[in-house]
Amino acid sequence: MQKNSIAPDGREFVLPTKEESILEKEKINQITEQQRKLGRKIVAVQGLGFVGCVMAVVIADAEDKHGNPIYFVHGHQRASVRSYWKVPVINTGEPPVRSSDKEVPELFTRCIKEKKNFRATWHNYAYELADIVVVDIQLDATKPYFGEAEKGYCDLSAFRDGMRNLGRFIRPDCLILVETTVPPGTCERVVKPIIEEEFTKRGIDIKKNPPLIAHSYERVMPGANYVRSIRNFWRVYSGINEKSKTLAKEFLTDILDVENYPLTELENTNASELAKVMENSYRATNIALTLEWAKFAEKIGVNIFKVREAIRKRKGTHDNMLRPSLGVGGYCLTKDPVLANWSMKAIFDIDDTLDVAIRSVNINDTMPLHTIELIKSEYPELEDVKIAVLGISYLEDLGDTRHSPSYTLVRILNEQWAIVKAHDPYVLYWKEMENVKVHKKLKPTVHNADVIVFAVGHTEYKNIEPEDLINMCETKPLIIDCSNFISDEKIKKYLELGCKVKCVGKGHINSLVA
């Protein structure tokens, strides 16, 4: 039975047949030969996810001093039901991701339709022809027990398969540049042995042709600076030998703005891999601290957001202190400390723990429980309590729900038999929680609500006037503000309108009425 791959907008694509595969190989060959004649080097990008697809166009968009493209890019995505749709969608000139950054669709149009030096394919043959493979496979950490990140692990099997696939096809002098955030040690202790094994099977002498493997991590930020956060930003890299380092440096110099954002070379790939997960752990720890202190502040009449402003006046040392909130989401801060901690034991056999980082993940992951406590202080029994959750993405004014703290919030509220309605202007459907409808209109979301949770700081929510919201409700709901989305003036209005208000990190609310 033929299964179709369905794009988020509903378009269906039939998976390619064997006949199409033969034609695709010929096409790849033909295009590649043409491109080589134009003097272009051939890049294959493995994985067209959140980072890979934009990285691919950034590479394709790179030009030499005469304004000619330096590279031709084969974007490779396996022909799976879940992801195959990306190939035909990209080849029409559309990005497979939604973004508030206008440069994203511009780059896709330019490289696919005008420069014609980027093309998506599902065929492994692209790897045989590549001078450089950029690895952007997704790699996640698994945390099997809620709030016990110390038991988290990383299932490398799909990643290993991807590497084995490369080892079977790539030329011996092809550079493998791993961009995926990986547990420290992965390039040296996972990728290298696999490639060596596959090379040896193919009769390649790995002493004469040691695999060329480098690691460089992007620091992508979703939102309006999506492309710039890849191209115009500091990069760190290293390689498993001198040649890998040199090739990685040349490649990154071609495609990134290294004049304004000079590259940093580290001594080995362990260092580069560690740097990535350490910088995100640093961030996760900073947040965890504010979460703990926010709870303390609440109990002693203090507004932690004002305290934070005061502390952030210390430029250079304290001005990056983050905001307490419903919790921490997204793809990086929630998993990177786990990758590092798991790597210690699993990859290096070190009997130790990254205690501060792991505890921080636990505090961040379980933080939505605090918002539930705030609800329970008014509704000790959640059964049949009508709760409207405003915002399910993990970032303001973005539609990204990956590891969103709203997920934890809604999951637990549902488990306790509350009646939850979710709203988000940026999310089409909730991939991680498909049984929950994402409302687009506020009124039906909040009508008759007992509790309204301001979970995410979407501009739309920050702009709501208390009178308007209460008119939509036709009740006097408990208002929960998870991260200073409601000003003191609005809090006063809600109180005057007969609502109760509870805020994460704000202990001074009683003093507003006194």
Place this chain on the structure above:
Amino acid sequence: MQKNSIAPDGREFVLPTKEESILEKEKINQITEQQRKLGRKIVAVQGLGFVGCVMAVVIADAEDKHGNPIYFVHGHQRASVRSYWKVPVINTGEPPVRSSDKEVPELFTRCIKEKKNFRATWHNYAYELADIVVVDIQLDATKPYFGEAEKGYCDLSAFRDGMRNLGRFIRPDCLILVETTVPPGTCERVVKPIIEEEFTKRGIDIKKNPPLIAHSYERVMPGANYVRSIRNFWRVYSGINEKSKTLAKEFLTDILDVENYPLTELENTNASELAKVMENSYRATNIALTLEWAKFAEKIGVNIFKVREAIRKRKGTHDNMLRPSLGVGGYCLTKDPVLANWSMKAIFDIDDTLDVAIRSVNINDTMPLHTIELIKSEYPELEDVKIAVLGISYLEDLGDTRHSPSYTLVRILNEQWAIVKAHDPYVLYWKEMENVKVHKKLKPTVHNADVIVFAVGHTEYKNIEPEDLINMCETKPLIIDCSNFISDEKIKKYLELGCKVKCVGKGHINSLVA
């Protein structure tokens, strides 16, 4: 028996007699009257320690727009054997602290000798005359068990005595401005009830005359910017009522550079007290993270200092990441998280813990054990091993030994019967470890050493050439570098000279010889 108070330079001062006390009171009265006639307000500074003595001259140095001093300052220090010497020393125009900041002695000379609007006294009568009392009493946290900061507490008894003393003497309209770093809740729940009790005993109606208590914390940094870190830096303040806030604001506006460093008012003294200990906890946590990751890096061939440089390229979010080292010392980061954590239970009766902050203190406090592990990797038995420790202060190019990690290092090495010699160019004698001589010359310190520990980054140590050091030793000692004080080039030289080298946070040393 008359006991004398001895200054650090050896000068002895006889404690004042009852007769002198009567004369002193008269003198205070006379001076104060004169000063009032000049239109000056009267300030008493309680405690002439590290912050109080400099704060006193900053206040005295403040001028109105016509260039006239606004305040006369009585610096108050109890006539104890330990501290009385400060009174006569200050009154000769000398600062009671050593500092690399030239402005410190300049200010003392100017205010004591030229402006003559600052004078030290031991007599409580100064409080009776004051319009404002600035509280700079020392307040420490006690950590009874090494590495168990969660059991730390704050003994407030001396602080309470100080407050009671004020309550007995001050005028009802006198502002008490607490600058001491205190457990959150102290102004409202400790100071206020004591002052109210003493006022009531004196027949003052506390409904008509509610005590005026404010809190404002300095962010003093020892070193070349000592004075500027008090006067030209952001300040946070609050008060227990509106009048206290207003008076504190007026006072701080008079004495600080609020044009360039605007004041931040918080809603109550809990908030101001919390802000101080939170900002230092933030810092302590940042360091703890790097310490954990430094150990990881060492084991996987990574130089964490290069990783740190790479991460710090991310301006605004990661550029304040601190350096791993022997451990964390000084007066603030080692105790402030403990004050906060203790306050939760002891002052607010909250059954919770500031887990991230407290764990961080434990990691920081026990970090010297890691340096001992590095030594033990070469000398599993420390008995009779000759160890030279270079640097005993807690900061580079400063002579401050308070809570120095070298203390922990030397204490434990001594307990394990190593033969330790300590060296520091900036420390006259080791107050916290009086039985250990502080060498001033390198050669006798390192001669015949089995191990040399670069514990602190004094410039003198960073500049040592390997050949010169080894010539002084006449051995081939194990070199331990606690915080990137020795460059890769120098490490290579030490290795060539036949030494072994171990470095905190550097796992790449083997690759330097390969």
